[in-house]
Amino acid sequence: MATERVVDGRSMRPRGRAEKHRAATPLELFFDLCFVVAVAQAGSQLAHALAGGQLRHGILGYLVVFFGIWWAWMNFTWFASAYDTDDVPYRIATFVQIAGALILAAGVPRAFADGDYRITVTGYVVMRVALVGQWLRAAASNDGAHRTVALRYAAGVALVQVYWVLWMLDIPGQAKLATFVVGMVAELAVPVFAERPAATAWHPGHIAERYGCFTLIVLGESVSAATIAVQSAVDEHEALGQLWPIAAGGLLICFSAWWIYFARSVEGHLSGNRQAFVWGYGHYLVFLSAAAIGAGLEVAVEHAVGKAHVAAHTATLAVTVPAAVYLFTVWALHSRHTKRGAALWVLPVSAVVVLFSPTVLVAGVVCAASVAVGLLIHRLQGEDVRR
Template sequence: MQPMEGPESLVAPRHATWLELFFDLVFVASIGVISHGLSHSHDGHVSLKQLTDFVLQFFPIWWIWASHTLYLNRLDTYDRVQRILTLSVIFLLINLSAMFGGNVLVHTSEFILVYTAIRLLIAFMYFWSQFGGGHLQSYARQMCVATLLGALISCGALAFAGEHRVAVFYLGIVLEMALVAFVSRKIRLTRQDRKHLVERIGLMTMILLGESIISLVASLQDRAGETPNLIAMMFGFILIGAIWWIYYGSFYLLESAREIRRGITLLYTHLIFAMGLVMLANLIGLTMRDEIDSESFRMLTLFGLIFFYIGKQVSYFKAIPPHRINNVVFTLTCVSIGAFSTYLPNPTLALVGVTFAMLTYVFMHYTWTLPKDVSAYLEVSGKARRC
């Protein structure tokens, strides 16, 4: 006889809605526009400025996705008002994406105005949720205020110019993120909400991996009529497969991990994880097209691997204590092998080395980490399926 798991066991499983999936697709399309500047080199060189511009442009788009995801995770009723407001956010996000380019925040006011309009829509969604009843009315009211404050500060950047404009704009985002984390401190996700949040993050990652495949195919098309770099193509695909395996191999644990209480850590760390994933995807494309020098390869590899692993491992470090030592050791091993690989004679061989580093992590993780019993840190005792 199976033991009852409490009232939540009677609740139907909650999954991402079709509208959420649509939102994810638009978000990833926006990321594709942002990463365009990172996917092209100048005489084989990718500058630090290109990388910095990518990070700065990625941040506000990710925060739109993350804050909207957080709202739907806790207050979604899938009613007509929420659908209309979400579609309005999507429409503005599409327009925002069209404004990307070098120094976009320095030279345009439209970007800040459209971004502010999106924040105001999300604030209104929280305001509207106050009238829906339930125990989260106070939470909705506080989140509305936090979102408004962040929006007003970011919009206040219009009063400045140059670097000061950029600083004030991002100050609004960082302050809002801090306020959201503070307001959420008393929230405890139900099992269904946690599974929904993990699913949304996992789906977003899967779509980003799909973008990596699109980049791989596009790189082949760019060399139509030429002999393709078969080694880079093969190991580029193996690298993407290894990334999938590393990410999803133990992802099921997060759905039931007791320490994923509010989801803030899991959500926020995926900012740098997603940036690292996009960097590695562009690294593969540039190598396949023979458009990257060793110095640029080294920069993208180090930033990509460090961002990828930090973003992935923090949640596991917090939620699954028995995995901590192994995760740290394996991460350092993989990053070290990848770093040494960048000193091989050319980027193609270096890509082979980075792929070997990822495969090494997969082997060590499945051999020494996953066999450990972590059931004491999960809310369910049933066996979970591994990828």
């Protein structure tokens, strides 16, 4: 855990990139645990839509809602890496952002069911307005380029929130998706605009740990969702023969997903803004697919007991598609920077095989085999087989 820091009560100075023993704080971990409630709601609604045969509606709704979840989480994480003072005002602002995440989560079912994003957007705006306050505090505590960057962030984030309020109130249903893309691009443009004068002082080790912690929590939520689905099916149908291959395959996928992500530290790759931002933005697909694996397992379970209105192949794809996306994305962000020789190609090949796997159990076996092959190659290369 992080060591206690003493601050002067008013200062929100940039923290050093070379700071020793920098680790995620209890407040950050609490933030993640509360934030995953929104992830769970998005995954649950995705599973419900897919099981009901509403593939396009479910996937689009999931992509839209998950963008808000991911972007708010990521902005908090990078700000904390640069300016976490862990004093009373900082903690209160973080609690406000947690409250916003819970409001967002409460609105997810309505967003999926009726396309009504008012509650979801309200929660998102609450989180973002709290972050604006944090950036203004950073601006007041600094001068020069750091002050300019903080003011640019505050202005950019605030302006985009005005857009979201108008989008929530005045945009007709048929234009929702196109105008959402406009707002999404505006959100993504804020860091590009804000960091032109200088880069914020994020910490490579802290960022790598924060992303790893959230990946871990999202994978845990997928296991939880699948477990609840299996329990419900067993209680109602006692269909153990149909369920055990799905449960076994799902566990193998989740266990392998953990092993693959944490096989090697990526901290050394995060040497500059360009590498770190590509890595950080790419985690949208990591988090998205990790949560969708749990939703897919729910669909597979519901199909096995005759409750899903989709074909068997579609139910299997609900698991294999996000699993393949996860494997390929983790390879693109992590493995290709830390492996060499034949080990470099294990994950992309496995992703293709998983994508075309006929059952969830086969997909799980392929994922486990990819871990085993990777360990064997590392042993032959004379490396630590644990990594």
